[in-house]
Every structure is written in structure tokens, then in C-alpha cells.
Amino acid sequence: MAKSLPPFGWLRSFEAAARHLSFTSAAEEIGLTQSAVSQQVKSLETRLGVPLFMRQARGLALTDAGRRLLPEVDAPLQALAAAMDIVDTGPAKNLLTIATSVSVAHWVIAPRLPDFQARFPGLKVRIHCAIWPDDFHSTRADVEIRFGSARQGGIDAEPLLPNQLIALKSPSLRGELHELPLIEAVGTSGGWQAWAKRVGSAPPPSLYTDTYGMALHLAAHGNGVALVSELLADHALKTGLVERAHPASISSHEGYYLSTAKDKPEALDFREWLLGSLSLPQAGPVAHAGG
Incomplete structure (x- = not known):
């Protein structure tokens, strides 16, 4: 059976970090947070079983494995970008x-x-x-x-x-916030750790995803309590898909x-x-x- 490929996002984060030798610069280029890029690269390293970067006080340096992988990842990414330019025919009337x-x-x-x-x-x-x-x-x-x-x-x-973060759960999920499983949107500055500092104690998250949208979807299906953008939650709240698990909200850096x-x-x-x-x-x- 053919070995499955790592997620595209992991490869994109590695390629950008390898070019800049900086997770921060890669994050600014890609449009993610520094922690999200760092975690995706770490996930790729775990998947491959080898370190791709040496984390140094002055920045990053590629390992031998990282130097070998970079051109193999860069070439198909450039090919994909060129293919998208060919297929995208531009705006149509109306x-x-x-x-x-x-x-x-x-x-x-x-x-x-x-x-x-x-x-x-x-x-x-x-x-x-x-x-x-x-x-x-x-x-x-x-x-x-x-x-x-x-x-x-x-x-x-x-x-x-609005741009606050609020705690949401399915109406069918019974219990107080500290008793329920928590869903974390990885790669954002505001999460359950920030909630614990500003509002009150919360157990460690037990379910992780990479977007507020998916966190909200998981909460609506009774998987736990998600801390997500109030902007995204408006429709779900109005239609009863979710309800507030706590009356407070915290500010968001993104x-x-x-x-x-x-x-x-x-x-x-x-x-x-x-x-x-x-x-x-x-x-x-x-x-x-x-x-």
C-alpha cells in the first residue's frame, strides 16, 4: 500500500520557514500565527522521524534532512502555483x-x-x-x-x-464548563490558556483542530466546549445549534x-x-x- 502524504499545510509551512529560516517570517508570509507554523513543522518532523531544523538562539538552521527535503518540496509547490495561474481565467462579467x-x-x-x-x-x-x-x-x-x-x-x-472569543457548546451537552471536554483551535493567540488567566480555571483541552470554524462545528455536534470568534458564532447561536457555555468573553489578538x-x-x-x-x-x- 502506498504511503500517504503529509498534509499540504505542513509542507507549505516547512518550505516557507526553510526559505526565511524563521517561523515568524514564514507565518507573516503564509497568513498563520508563528505558533501554528511551528506546530505544523514539528508535526512534519514527527511524521518523517527526523529533525528538519536546528532551533538556535539566533534563529533556525536546516539539518541535513531539511536541506535534502527543501528542493523536493519547493518544486511541486511552484508547479501548483503555475497550474493555478493557468486555470484561473480571471473575472467574468456580472x-x-x-x-x-x-x-x-x-x-x-x-x-x-x-x-x-x-x-x-x-x-x-x-x-x-x-x-x-x-x-x-x-x-x-x-x-x-x-x-x-x-x-x-x-x-x-x-x-x-464583533471580535471577542466566546465559549460555546451544544444545547444537548449538559454540565458546567469545567466539567466538559474543551476544544482548542490551534495556532491562535487566544485559547483556553488565555481564558484561564482572564476568566477562571479550565481543564486542558482534549480535542484540537486548526480553525475556529471546525471548532464551532465540533461543538455543535456535542464534542465539547469550543472557544471561538463571536463573529462566526452569530448564526449558530441564533438558530440554536450552539449556546453559551459561560457568559464571559475574552479579547482576541487575531x-x-x-x-x-x-x-x-x-x-x-x-x-x-x-x-x-x-x-x-x-x-x-x-x-x-x-x-
């Missing part, structure tokens, strides 16, 4: 292209999209689920919604609110940032509609470190 994450497409846009299409019935919409910064560039999207820090959001990007093509009226219409639909009341007290 088409609005939105590039965003699966989480935003699933939990924010999809539930509200019927209302937008009812207001603009002649407009076709293409939703491109982008992960890496290269994906955003290659799609030539009219609207982009990126996740990360304000710097990663891009110049002239505006934050989508968020979702909207960029709009100023020269396309349809994109400006989408921006105005989206911001209007996200005018949500803040729910629950906000806990801040150090008061």
Missing part, C-alpha cells in the same frame, strides 16, 4: 468573486447569502476558499476576508466585528479583515450589505488581562 476562509464562507456568508442575492438578483457570486496569501493573489478577488493580525489583514483592510475593490460597484455593495448584517450587539462581559 460576477462578484469573494476570497475567504472556509470558516467565514460556512458560518458567516452562507447563512446570509440568500438575503444578498435577493437584493441583487442579477449578480453571480463566486466564493473561493483561500488558505495561503498566494491563493488570494491568484484569484483576483473583488472582496477578500482574511484571518490574522491587523498586519496580516493587509493595507486598508477593516476589521469585522480577527477577520475585509478588503474591497474600490473600483467595482458590486464589491462596494457587498461590503455595505455585509457590514450592515454584522451589526451585532456585544454579548456578555468582556474579561481583560490585568483588568
